[in-house]
Amino acid sequence: MINYHQPLFRPPxxxxxxxxxxxxxxxxxxxSFCSMYEIKKFQVRELADIFLDIDKLSYYEETRRVFLADGDALACETSFLIEVLKYLxxxxPKLQRVSSYGSPYNLLEKSLDDLKLLRENGLSLVYYGIESGNHELxxxxxxxxxxxxxxxxLNKATSANMxxxxxxxxxxxxxxxxxxxIEDxxxxxxxxxxxNYLSTLQLGLTDTKEDDFFKRFEKKNKEFVFCSDEDMLEEQKKLISLINPKKSIIFRSNHASNSLPLKxxxxxxxxxxxxVLNMALEDESLLRPKFLRSF
Ligand code: SF4
Structure with a gap:
């Protein structure tokens, strides 16, 4: 088995x-809100070590899906990623989908030709944190x-058929x-x-991030006042009612942080x-209890 470098995260x-x-x-x-990789120093792993991990798992002959961790595998050089994709x-042999997280910075740094090459070699899905469309926020x-x-x-990735x-x-x-x-x-x-897919999370902060998170608002003379579950469901309602996409979007709120799963x-x-949102706003017993949630 593989000895993963912990902590390890993947999308639901x-x-x-x-x-x-x-x-x-x-x-x-x-x-400032994210503690996922705060204890890890970023590094690209050695190709030989990655191949060794793939070898260890290659007896799962039926494998159809692979996720490339950690936080933004798309930060790697395109030629390096292509080596990994080819080895996968x-x-x-039955591989159908390879995915990874990709930050806004990664997608801007890659050219359309880079993304097309990655797509041709099997990287077909990118998970991307918009977080907000409001520039100030x-x-x-x-x-x-x-x-x-x-x-x-994002449109560049779509043009590359990802x-x-x-x-x-x-x-x-x-x-x-x-x-x-919400409007932006x-x-x-x-x-x-x-x-193609859109999901919402509810904000949660670990103790290690709270001070920095609040201070950044204070520096801009804004007080941060936490939204209640009800406020966030109202945000969810407003968001859904304002979304009029050019093409259909599969929408989910299935992350462990959500008070109300939706699809x-x-x-x-x-x-x-x-x-469903209106019903939940009138009857809070429909919400997932707080002890069953995590960010
Ligand atoms: S880019 Fe993503 S993984 Fe990296 S710190 Fe921000 S939210 Fe966390």
Missing amino acids: AEANSIIIQVTLGCSFNKC KKSF LKYINKPMKPEKMIEG KISCTIILGLGGKNLSIQH TAKLVNECVHI GTLPKDKDNLLD
């Missing part, structure tokens, strides 16, 4: 995938990125920035050519999703 949809650590940590590792294809959380640049990166799975964090702007957060996020989603296709299921 990759629960049944083989996980191969191509990098350790996150090449950015500065977002050789080792798992992205600066507050220390993930400064212009929304139009995110749209540019699928995209994006996440948005409810409650990220607190009560004070809630309206801007819906705008960003609507301007993308095609986001549907947008815009087709918009009314049903809003009905």
Whole structure:
């Protein structure tokens, strides 16, 4: 078996995938809300070590899905990733899908030709944290990125025929920035050519991140006031009602942080999703108990 470098994370949809650590940590590792890789120094693993891990798992001949960890395997050189993808294809003859996390910075750094090459060699799905479409808020959380640049990166991945799975964090702007957060996020989603999958998380902070997170708001003379479950469900309602995508989006709120699991296709299921949200807002016994949640 593989000795993974802990902690190890993967998206909920990759629960049944083989996980191969191509990098350790996150090449950015500065977002003020994120503690996922705070104890890891970013590094690209040696190709020989990655191949060894693949060899150890290659007896799973039926493998159809592989997820490349850690935080943003897409930060690697394209030629390096292609070596990994080729080795995966050789080792798992039934392989259908390879995916990885990709940050906004990664997608901007890769050219369209790079992304096309990666797609041709099997990388077909990129998980991407939008977090918010509000530029000010992205600066507050220390993930400064212009929304139009995110749209540019995401559309480039779509042009390369990759699928995209994006996440948005409810409650990220607190009560004070809630309206801007949701309105600008819906705008960003609507301007993308095609986001295939979209999910929402509810903000949660570990003890190690709280001070830095609050201080960054205070520096901009903004007080951060936590949103309640009810506030976040209202944000969810507003977001869903404002999303009018150019192509259908599979929508989920299945992350462990969510108070209310939801699934549907947008815009087709918009009314049903809003009905479920309205019911939950009237009857909080429908919400997942807090002790069963984690960020
Ligand atoms: S949110 Fe993503 S980009 Fe930001 S530090 Fe965490 S893993 Fe890295």
